[in-house]
Amino acid sequence: MPATLAELVARFGGELLGDGHTRVNQVAPLDRALPDQIGFVAQQKYLSQLAHTRAGALILPPEARDASSLPRILTSNPYLYFARVSAWLNPVPTPPAGVHPAASVADGAQIAVDACIGAGAVIGAGAQVGARSVIGANCVLGEGVKIGEDCLLHANVTVYHGCEIGDRAILHAGCVIGADGFGFAPDDGRWEKIPQIGRVLIGHDVEIGANTTIDRGALEDTVIEEGVKLDNQIQIAHNVVIGAHTAIAACTGIAGSARIGRHCTIGGAAMIFGHIEIADGTRISTNTLITKSLPKAGTYTSALPFSEHETWQKNAVHMRNLDKLVKRVKALERKIGELENKS
Amino acid sequence: MPATLAELVARFGGELLGDGHTRVNQVAPLDRALPDQIGFVAQQKYLSQLAHTRAGALILPPEARDASSLPRILTSNPYLYFARVSAWLNPVPTPPAGVHPAASVADGAQIAVDACIGAGAVIGAGAQVGARSVIGANCVLGEGVKIGEDCLLHANVTVYHGCEIGDRAILHAGCVIGADGFGFAPDDGRWEKIPQIGRVLIGHDVEIGANTTIDRGALEDTVIEEGVKLDNQIQIAHNVVIGAHTAIAACTGIAGSARIGRHCTIGGAAMIFGHIEIADGTRISTNTLITKSLPKAGTYTSALPFSEHETWQKNAVHMRNLDKLVKRVKALERKIGELENKS
């Protein structure tokens, strides 16, 4: 779905410089762009890449107005503009509406007439699928599940009974919404299961990565607020609340009843303890373990720097003996003090 | 399925105080309980929450006998009692017995007449499914798989050929039992696959979380003993043995041929080396890496505490130079000794 620069500016705004009839078929990185493709520069420091690009057009920040003579669009947020142009040039193909003959839809499920239920999908009794939503091949929706409008569930997604998902959600393959939280009461050396009777409630405009798992609440609900973006293989335990527009990178785990604020960004493979609260706007680094509440926004880190293995071995032994080292330093300070007093 | 307090005490024991005709419909946390709901207090320190609860009835420890005038049940283990009341009030719905017309059952598979095989499930030749077990939608059981009685496999579970699961097991969506262990012989820069000819054997009363993976043994079997509880996204490598009634939190990985004792608890995102043994009753903290055998029960930890990022940066550089720091302290100790001798 090619477009001219004039069409793009009419749709997405920005200032056009050069020939508005220039036609682009695709977005591309500057160093690989072809003459029928449009590239972008988001930051001043990448402007040098313009010298050798073969791109036919550019998206640039206003201050780079004269950095190229190619047909170009000036905009205050080139990266965002680029995202929108890419979405326009690469529309998500919509499968034809209707229920595939190899899907299994229980009596009483309500499927919008323009929704699409893929081959092998299984929809439970009382489930609802909203207008224009796509339920991918071999997905399973439990009883009473509600899926909003314009959602896209890729293949092999599982949503347990009673869970609800807002509009425009994207769920990637293999993610599991609403499995039982991990709750057991000890009984004389054995574990007795605590029924998990809450649900998972997911807001509008949420994206959930492949093989990510979000457990249902024990008594109350697990809540993912609107605009949250979750990467792959994230684990969210029961009763967690994730505030609106928070983004979490892959392999992160969040323990039960943690409350994550709005507009947080959490790096990959972070681990967050249960029953703590994280302030709005907090940033947590990759591989960081958060063990207590963070009432104040900021950036928090606990990663251990790597070394060559032999160096690491020499240092690691001391990590286990820091307390002794500190005591030795204290003893030295005392002795120095005594010597200074004497001299 | 509401119940009166008298019915609960008749079924689960405990001492009834107040009106036994009091009817409860649901369990709830104290701060959100409604008049037709029953709350509980497990520990003395939470008794203050009783002041404002709207719950209609309570489960309390004997020492809190007079902490409320609400109808109440006294029991030595309120949390366990609460779990049982919740299970009674919230029975797991059992789908109707029989094989869904959209399931595929191979010739020679033995399905108990009162088992339930969901839509899209695929059962291999020679597989067995025991009485009252439920195989969820789109599950796949390989050839010769044995599933015991009263099991519940949620949707999209995969069990590879030859693996065996005991009675009353719960397997959550997306878990994979019996994939090949990671075994390769190096051959001049290439990797040659070692056939994984063992199985996975899972005992009675085991629960396995969503998207958890348990690999089959290389030569012998991978074994999960009875009563083990595994959270989501756990990885268990080939030939691991997990002792009875051990509970493991999410995102933990256990490398090949490790032997975990009975009654252990392992925190989330722990990593355990292969070919080591962990004593019965050991506790391993969240995010902890265990690199050698733990012959003695205890609590073991290796997590790095987090800091604000700027603080962390200042400290991190020293973590890579601890050995040098220790040498500086040694030099100081020597010099101090010399000065002390002189003075």
Next chain:
Amino acid sequence: MPATLAELVARFGGELLGDGHTRVNQVAPLDRALPDQIGFVAQQKYLSQLAHTRAGALILPPEARDASSLPRILTSNPYLYFARVSAWLNPVPTPPAGVHPAASVADGAQIAVDACIGAGAVIGAGAQVGARSVIGANCVLGEGVKIGEDCLLHANVTVYHGCEIGDRAILHAGCVIGADGFGFAPDDGRWEKIPQIGRVLIGHDVEIGANTTIDRGALEDTVIEEGVKLDNQIQIAHNVVIGAHTAIAACTGIAGSARIGRHCTIGGAAMIFGHIEIADGTRISTNTLITKSLPKAGTYTSALPFSEHETWQKNAVHMRNLDKLVKRVKALERKIGELENKS
């Protein structure tokens, strides 16, 4: 499929000592081998295990020629030889060719006549499945997916549209190939999705573990070169390139646009930053975080050693205050210097 030692030597080479008519039915570890089974010793240090084995035959290195009087095969790489014998004795069962009646194959998909499409599998329009490849039950291949020859996709695998997989690949259950990379442009507190228009390209002889996820590229492709072996629950972000014959253990995460060299080995639960390059032949230890490029092959580590919890507590507080400790040591050094000058 039993074999005589003479047959094995004819097929796989090596030097036969003892009765070539000795028939073996299975491979086994030395301490559990039965008289109709063949064991092996790969390293000199395990030769003592030969004393008590009941195995009927052995695979030994040449220097152990006289370490046993059992019928035996001498070879310079006993472990590799053992892998090949095991593969010979335990051939992977091949399901009958053809499309299962409960599979859904879109018009225009090209399925080789001797390929096997399992029950519940869903094959998109324009997809290709090569000769003798097996697509497991409930797998989903998107539009235009290409699967080479002699591949084995176990159950419940998802391959998104446009991704390509070479010959002899093995994909384990639940793995997801080609989900969208995690790319969003910030827009005034909200996240706007960057379309992920690249693909995943996977070379020949690649094995991918259960529930591993490999995201499609943002603009260019994510590439897994030939002979790469990936364990379970690995996360590979968009635009990553993994060099040929690299092996990665379970639970590892690799962030976007990282380039991993050829012949690397990466331990379990390692995390590798995005936009960095790792040299060919690099070894990364378990639980290690790599935050910058490694231009030189070597072994790199950042794991924190564990302790008993009480010891850890004493040490951990100092980890957050290393900078202060170093300043104290500096102050001591200065004072000592002053005292030495005076004395």
